[in-house]
Amino acid sequence: MTQETDFYAQILDSLRRAAEQRVETRAALLSELRALGAVSIEVQYEGYGDSGNVEDVVVTPDTITLTEELRRRVEDFGWDFAYALSPGFENNEGGYGELTWSLEADKIDVSHSNRYIETNTTEHEGL
Numbered sequence: 294m295t296q297e298t299d300f301y302a303q304i305l306d307s308l309r310r311a312a313e314q315r316v317e318t319r320a321a322l323l324s325e326l327r328a329l330g331a332v333s334i335e336v337q338y339e340g341y342g343d344s345g346n347v348e349d350v351v352v353t354p355d356t357i358t359l360t361e362e363l364r365r366r367v368e369d370f371g372w373d374f375a376y377a378l379s380p381g382f383e384n385n386e387g388g389y390g391e392l393t394w395s396l397e398a399d400k401i402d403v404s405h406s407n408r409y410i411e412t413n414t415t416e417h418e419g420l
Contacts, residue, residue, distance in 0.1 A: 315377065318370050326367075326396050331357050334394045336371025341387025341408065347372055379405050386410055 326334060335351040347368040352359060359367065371392045382388035382405070390405035 311373070311377070315370070315373055318366070318373075322367060322370055323396060323399055325363065329357050329359075330354070332395070332397055334367060334371075334396065336368065336375070336392040336394075337389075338372055338375055338391070339387065339389035340383025341385070343384055345372070345383035345387070374401065375403050375405060378403055379407070382407055 331352050331354075333353040335349075335353075337348045337351070339345060339348050350359070350364055350367055350371070371394075375390060375392050376382070379388060379390075386408035388405060388407040390403060393402045393404075394400070395402075
């Protein structure tokens, strides 16, 4: 096995473990959030300039208040889930989106937008 092959094998193994961890985290959060009576969670995130953050977590119904620790875990899960679908979106002009998790059906929808700069160059020489 070459050093390059070993490197890619390590990356693939790391991605596999991260996916398995998201499955475990999802199951644990689903159980806890349902027990609180939550029917949906929305995680709004944004990233640019090589950094990113969860901007807000909205719980339905709005009468439910998450503990600080549970909110942090929901934020981390939402970020990790969205990031796995659009890795690197926090670079340069960045991107943003929202993850909506229907807890009753255990279905997640992610709406993601990437920002970019478009340049149109025209050159005229030797006129």
